Amino acid sequence: MAGKYLGQRLKRNEDPRLLTGQALFVDDVQLPGMLHAAFLRSDYAHAWIKSIDPSAARQHPGVVAVYTAADLGKIWKPGPLNVPPPSGIPGVVFNQRTQVPMAKDKVRHQGEAVAVVIAESRYIAEDAAAEIVVDYEPLEAVIDLEKALGEGSPLLYEDLGTNLASFVHQENGSYAEAAARADLIVKTHIVMERGTAAALENRGYVASWDNKSQSLTMWATTQGPIALRNGLATILGLSEHQIRVIAPFVGGGFGPKILLYQPEEIVVSWASLQLGRPVKWIEDRQENFGDTSQERRQIHEAEMALTRDGKILGVKDVFIHDTGAYNSYALTIPLNTQTHTTGPYKVANYLTEYRVVFTNRILVTPLRGAGRTYGTFVMERLMDKAAKRLGMDRTEIRRMNMIQPDEFPYKTGIVGQDFAKNVLDSGNYPAALDKAKEMIGYEAFLKEEQPRLRAEGKHVGLGISFFTEGSGVGPYEGARITVEASGKVNLSTGVGTQGQGHFTSFAQVAAEQLGVDPKNIFVTTGDTEAFHWGAGTFASRGATVAGSAVNAAALLVRQKILKMASKILEAPEEELELADGMVRVADIPSRCISLAELAVKANPSRGAVEPGTEPGLEATAYFGPPYGATAYGCCAMIVEVDPDTFNARIQRLVMAHDCGTVLNPMILEGQIHGGVGLGLGNSFFEKLEMDDNGQLQNASFMDYLIPRASDLPPIEIAHLHTPSPLNPLGIKGVGEAGAIPIPPAFVQAVEDALPEYNLEISEAPLSPNRLFQIVQAAKQA
Amino acid sequence: MSELVKVQVTVNGTRYEHTVEPRMLLVDFIRHELGLTGTHVGCEHGVCGTCTILLDGKPVRSCLLFAPQANGHEIRTIEGLGTMDNLHPIQEAFREAHGLQCGFCTPGVIMSVLPFVEQNANPTEEEVREALDGNLCRCTGYQNIVQAVQLASEMVASRKAEAR
Ligand code: FES
Ligand code: FES
Numbered sequence: 001m002a003g004k005y006l007g008q009r010l011k012r013n014e015d016p017r018l019l020t021g022q023a024l025f026v027d028d029v030q031l032p033g034m035l036h037a038a039f040l041r042s043d044y045a046h047a048w049i050k051s052i053d054p055s056a057a058r059q060h061p062g063v064v065a066v067y068t069a070a071d072l073g074k075i076w077k078p079g080p081l082n083v084p085p086p087s088g089i090p091g092v093v094f095n096q097r098t099q100v101p102m103a104k105d106k107v108r109h110q111g112e113a114v115a116v117v118i119a120e121s122r123y124i125a126e127d128a129a130a131e132i133v134v135d136y137e138p139l140e141a142v143i144d145l146e147k148a149l150g151e152g153s154p155l156l157y158e159d160l161g162t163n164l165a166s167f168v169h170q171e172n173g174s175y176a177e178a179a180a181r182a183d184l185i186v187k188t189h190i191v192m193e194r195g196t197a198a199a200l201e202n203r204g205y206v207a208s209w210d211n212k213s214q215s216l217t218m219w220a221t222t223q224g225p226i227a228l229r230n231g232l233a234t235i236l237g238l239s240e241h242q243i244r245v246i247a248p249f250v251g252g253g254f255g256p257k258i259l260l261y262q263p264e265e266i267v268v269s270w271a272s273l274q275l276g277r278p279v280k281w282i283e284d285r286q287e288n289f290g291d292t293s294q295e296r297r298q299i300h301e302a303e304m305a306l307t308r309d310g311k312i313l314g315v316k317d318v319f320i321h322d323t324g325a326y327n328s329y330a331l332t333i334p335l336n337t338q339t340h341t342t343g344p345y346k347v348a349n350y351l352t353e354y355r356v357v358f359t360n361r362i363l364v365t366p367l368r369g370a371g372r373t374y375g376t377f378v379m380e381r382l383m384d385k386a387a388k389r390l391g392m393d394r395t396e397i398r399r400m401n402m403i404q405p406d407e408f409p410y411k412t413g414i415v416g417q418d419f420a421k422n423v424l425d426s427g428n429y430p431a432a433l434d435k436a437k438e439m440i441g442y443e444a445f446l447k448e449e450q451p452r453l454r455a456e457g458k459h460v461g462l463g464i465s466f467f468t469e470g471s472g473v474g475p476y477e478g479a480r481i482t483v484e485a486s487g488k489v490n491l492s493t494g495v496g497t498q499g500q501g502h503f504t505s506f507a508q509v510a511a512e513q514l515g516v517d518p519k520n521i522f523v524t525t526g527d528t529e530a531f532h533w534g535a536g537t538f539a540s541r542g543a544t545v546a547g548s549a550v551n552a553a554a555l556l557v558r559q560k561i562l563k564m565a566s567k568i569l570e571a572p573e574e575e576l577e578l579a580d581g582m583v584r585v586a587d588i589p590s591r592c593i594s595l596a597e598l599a600v601k602a603n604p605s606r607g608a609v610e611p612g613t614e615p616g617l618e619a620t621a622y623f624g625p626p627y628g629a630t631a632y633g634c635c636a637m638i639v640e641v642d643p644d645t646f647n648a649r650i651q652r653l654v655m656a657h658d659c660g661t662v663l664n665p666m667i668l669e670g671q672i673h674g675g676v677g678l679g680l681g682n683s684f685f686e687k688l689e690m691d692d693n694g695q696l697q698n699a700s701f702m703d704y705l706i707p708r709a710s711d712l713p714p715i716e717i718a719h720l721h722t723p724s725p726l727n728p729l730g731i732k733g734v735g736e737a738g739a740i741p742i743p744p745a746f747v748q749a750v751e752d753a754l755p756e757y758n759l760e761i762s763e764a765p766l767s768p769n770r771l772f773q774i775v776q777a778a779k780q781a
Numbered sequence: 782m783s784e785l786v787k788v789q790v791t792v793n794g795t796r797y798e799h800t801v802e803p804r805m806l807l808v809d810f811i812r813h814e815l816g817l818t819g820t821h822v823g824c825e826h827g828v829c830g831t832c833t834i835l836l837d838g839k840p841v842r843s844c845l846l847f848a849p850q851a852n853g854h855e856i857r858t859i860e861g862l863g864t865m866d867n868l869h870p871i872q873e874a875f876r877e878a879h880g881l882q883c884g885f886c887t888p889g890v891i892m893s894v895l896p897f898v899e900q901n902a903n904p905t906e907e908e909v910r911e912a913l914d915g916n917l918c919r920c921t922g923y924q925n926i927v928q929a930v931q932l933a934s935e936m937v938a939s940r941k942a943e944a945r
Contacts, residue, residue: 011876017865019891020860022819027812248855296815389799426942667879670925674922700826701826709923710911
């Protein structure tokens with residue numbers, strides 16, 4: 001449903017600032033009298049802190065203060081939960097252990113903050129931090145997920161008596177009953193490993209307490225400025241109106257920047273309050289590897305029961321989820337796994353159960369893909385295995401089990417991250433499968449191309465994988481729109497932006513209703529002073545939820561405009577049109593009034609206004625969906641494996657994708673490209689190598705490789721459009737799409753490229769080295 | 782603490798003279814001493830390319846140099862290209878092709894490939910990807926950056942031709 005502005009490929013409003021170095025990022029904030037913080041972090045993954053001696057650091061010239069947990073007084077306590085555990089699932093176990101501002105008696109992961117130095121420069125602060133003496137009593141680290149739950153494992157929390165953080169069991173139908181009547185049961189054991197978000201901008205905060213106005217301003221690399229403000233108010237004992245949080249331009253989010261009440265957020269703002277001076281902390285890359293949350297470590301035991309003609313009777317998936325040292329983000333990720341495992345398929349009997357485990361690693365919070373990635377990997381691997389066993393085409397077995405277009409809304413009965421029973425709202429899954437097959441040339445590749453290449457000695461394979469992306473969850477977002485006396489439009493919303501193009505896409509939504517060029521719509525995001533209600537940018541919800549709120553606010557302003565103009569132009573509202581910043585009588589375009597004039601009239605400086613009217617052409621509106629909208633798609637790729645180096649090169653990658661109504665196709669495609677880039681990193685290079693003592697072995701971009709330009713293929717995208725019935729614009733989210741289906745498609749393609757070994761790959765990432773090992777094992781078998 | 786040293790540089794045509802600690806990184810000098818915050822820092826260990834500037838016309842990583850090493854040299858940063866109302870063709874091309882999302886990597890990417898763009902009127906995709914390999918971007922999957930660079934090469938070449 002493209003309109004004049006909506007759905008158009010418009011260039012971005014924010015780009016000139018970003019391209020000329022004029023956009024403000026947190027580290028660009030420079031204030032008079034500003035101090036700099038450096039944290040001393042634990043070298044041990046697990047140890048008692050016997051003593052901390054900061055005296056030498058305190059003497060260091062240029063140091064203003066050194067604080068440890070003991071100095072924090074009343075504000076030292078475990079932070080609030082970011083997300084509560086789910087309601088509505090019987091029997092949930094949830095042992096809450098949230099992050100603390102700095103470690104007190106015990107450190108629970110390498111990189112945990114134990115002290116902070118505040119000094120006149122960052123250089124001095126780091127020098128002095130090295131002079132703090134901490135006496136540790138090292139403990140055995142809990143790293144292995146299965147051993148963590150075993151008898152005699154060391155414990156992160158002695159008082160709990162276990163490393164079990166959570167247990168959740170959900171079942172729809174009866175898997176046991178399905179398995180009893182199955183012709184075939186396929187089983188798999190899946191291991192996925194941790195990676196890191198690696199936003200190019202590290203985290204950072206500048207806090208500035210002003211004694212005269214009794215207020216704190218905080219610039220933060222956060223995806224949730226409003227929630228951060230509210231939480232800080234509680235923690236610091238201030239009133240919400242005393243705190244302004246600004247998330248300016250943020251250099252990539254991808255999930256970890258939605259985590260709230262991070263130790264540095266609290267310590268830096270508290271220090272500014274103590275010292276009455278601005279304090280800045282900017283994370284460095286090495287710190288980022290040890291103190292910014294991560295994701296993607298689960299171990300699954302899964303099975304699927306089928307009839308002999310390939311119909312799925314049931315799925316059972318029992319898994320362990322690594323939450324690291326804390327569980328501040330509760331169960332969002334494993335709940336996403338539970339709801340996304342069955343994906344686009346009809347699974348009448350589905351048992352899904354997990355245990356969440358505390359380990360001596362940095363905590364786990366959502367990272368682009370956020371739990372969906374593993375569920376999809378598990379299911380797609382089971383599908384591949386079943387197809388092989390039944391001698392069926394891998395796309396046919398998928399197609400025959402898909403939810404059909406006339407079966408929506410489709411209820412899976414499993415409670416998801418929004419605590420609602422999962423409902424898939426709309427879609428045409430078989431069409432996306434067909435489209436991806438057509439784009440990659442499925443039949444021709446398998447029948448002609450691949451045999452020909454194999455005859456030439458090339459190891460080329462095809463992978464194809466389907467996915468769903470639950471997106472755009474509640475609770476709500478809001479927006480306020482004001483037509484100024486200049487005729488320009490101001491739009492503010494609470495979500496922050498980390499590159500998603502909100503300055504443009506939101507302007508497009510408003511422009512469509514108001515008939516104003518999006519260039520003349522000035523968007524503010526992520527500033528609690530501009531708008532102070534909202535939840536944040538996560539779960540691919542910005543466009544869907546905040547976009548819908550913008551639409552609702554724009555509609556209200558439109559109504560005000562029409563009502564006023566109708567009186568002035570003496571024409572019924574139905575005969576008026578809004579275009580080019582004017583309201584005109586459609587048939588008599590010379591009878592018109594500009595929005596600028598109307599805005600002035602709506603805010604008279606003298607005289608009486610009609611009782612019951614509000615001044616100004618302004619409206620605020622909110623939008624909250626009943627449940628999340630589900631986008632989906634199908635990804636196919638062709639991979640060539642070098643039989644000597646086991647390096648895999650992706651030759652082609654296609655994606656047929658449906659996220660409902662598109663606000664700006666250029667921005668949408670960019671989101672998919674980026675997601676695919678991350679998905680390929682997760683498939684291939686990206687694994688945090690942790691030794692048994694909890695020491696990270698590859699904490700730099702030299703050793704932890706993220707994809708470079710020459711590692712990635714061009715990505716071909718096709719759009720399908722099934723508008724979501726859950727919001728008036730019909731939008732579904734897209735932020736995580738690219739990251740979800742890539743690992744299963746990749747390993748399937750690798751298997752297909754090396755048929756001689758009959759591989760069954762059940763892990764991601766799959767580095768060349770690891771593939772070599774797997775092939776060697778297969779040769780021996 | 783060691784003696785302070787004088788650093789005199791020309792940045793985007795303006796001469797600056799500051800007295801700093803010898804260990805101050807060039808990127809910190811540019812960002813915090815000179816206030817030119819368009820140059821960013823993504824890793825401080827020479828891998829991501831975010832801090833790339835031109836030193837005497839050549840792309841270098843300003844996180845791997847100390848400020849005194851730039852003494853007497855010419856520096857060009859992103860602020861020395863176009864302005865918001867009058868973008869340089871390479872900036873225009875990045876906007877046109879949606880070669881940036883969060884924009885954090887962008888100044889470094891642009892400064893890295895500027896000499897390449899000026900010297901290659903019609904580079905292949907492979908050449909462009911290779912030219913970009915010293916810069917990390919986590920948002921774009923590089924696809925639109927590649928297109929932006931190709932477009933920039935064309936635009937720069939056609940401007941040169943017009944000027945002739
Ligand atoms: S900051 Fe200089 S290369 Fe990364
Ligand atoms: S645009 Fe965000 S890192 Fe490149």
